Amino acid sequence: MTKRTQRTQKVDIYQELTDRIIRKIEAGVKPWQPTWSRYGLARNAATGHIYSGVNAFILNLFCEHPIPYYMSFKQAKAMGGNIKKGAKAERVYFYKSYYKDESGKNINAEQAQAINEMGGETQRIAFLKFYHVFNIADVEGVEVETPEITLTPHERIAACEAVVDGYQNAPVLVHENADQAYYAPSSDKLNMPQLEQFKTPEAYYLTLFHEMTHSTGHESRLNREGITKPAKFKSERYSREELIAEMGAAFLAGHTGIDGDDEIDNSAAYLEGWLKVLKEDNKLIFKAAADAQKAVDHILGK
Incomplete structure (x- = not known):
């Protein structure tokens, strides 16, 4: 071995x-909030x-x-x-x-x-x-072909729906709690508020992609420790799983061409928490990015 x-x-x-x-x-x-172009x-x-x-x-x-x-x-x-x-x-x-x-x-x-x-x-x-x-x-001195960007909001939403629909063996998507978005591993349910409750369609899909990334950690999928083992709020395992979900949502946003620049919530406490875990583990960003990529590949069926 x-x-x-x-x-x-x-x-x-x-x-x-x-x-x-x-x-x-x-x-x-x-x-890890997607701010890049389409x-x-x-x-x-x-x-x-x-x-x-x-x-x-x-x-x-x-x-x-x-x-x-x-x-x-x-x-x-x-x-x-x-x-x-x-x-x-x-x-x-x-x-x-x-x-x-x-x-x-x-x-x-x-x-x-x-x-x-x-x-x-x-x-x-x-x-x-x-x-x-x-x-x-x-x-x-090099001609590089770049795509013409003519997407409309409707087309961007359609691209997001294609990702959601293409997720095989996905958790059940429900709208039971209108006030919260979360993934529940015990019941394998993903709860979302209604699309109309969000300021923009992009905000809805970024939130949905975050929770979908969490759901890939279920034991029937990628069996990721951050989902299969309970973790205390702000613990290392909790922070790593949240970082994986944030990066997974960012990767899916890049895949579908949506821009989340207007949806950033930079609360001081939130950013302070990330500073703490990154300063304690300088390999965390590499580990989280690798796990986020595995999650995205699973969702996309790669």
């Missing part, structure tokens, strides 16, 4: 990103790849341009272009791994698998790395 460990980095990548998000919160911004989640303009997990989150959050499309220096050069002088790069994060056998000798993945299959033990050492990408606004 392979054991996972993580190597301490000279530069703490986890802390660097967490510090950037903390600065956003301290400035009064709720960073171009949707960030993508690589050279390959069309849509970034997921923490990369989808940060490439939209820290994008200073209207269109969140990116490419690397090498990709721009291969397409006959170049990067503008003084352009600011963003990071795309990924994990690399190497393996050791019981004696501590370096082995490759195939050798590790063979040893595991024979009942031996190996060690997998995973470490976080990154590469740089640039927004297409900072790329010269």
Whole structure:
């Protein structure tokens, strides 16, 4: 069986990103609330790849341009272009791994698998790395095709309804309590106020997406600890589950093209709670983003 460990980095990548998000919160911004444009989640303009997990989150959050499309220096050069002088790069994060056998000798993945299959033990050492990408606004000499944005509010709502309708083995959606939106794991019910009670359709769907993300943690779905085990308000487990739901709603908002910029509720107490948990665990944002991506993929049937 392979054991996972993580190597301490000279530069703490986890802390660097967490510090950037903390600065956003301290400035009064709720960073996982979708504020990006209707171009949707960030993508690589050279390959069309849509970034997921923490990369989808940060490439939209820290994008200073209207269109969140990116490419690397090498990709721009291969397409006959170049990067503008003084352009600011963003990071795309990924994990690399190497393996050791019981004696501590370096082995490759195939050798590790063979040893595991024979009942031996190996060690997998995973470490976080990154590469740089640039927004297409900072790329010269490359023509990038961007979609025409002609969506109407009705069409955006239709896109949201398609996500709701496509959620297989979903909880029962009820309107039993007009004053609250919540997911109840014991009965596997998702309660929502009526659409007409919200200031905008976007606010309704953002709230619904939040509760739908919670519901993926049910034991019959992704069996996530934040849902299957009761947690006290503001505890680490409670905070992590709420962060997963917030980010899941943001990812689904990006998928459907709705903008929640007008729906932000930045109460001081709420933001103070997030500061506390992020300062205590600098890997939390990576863990929550990964779990949120799994939840969204489950809802979308991926």
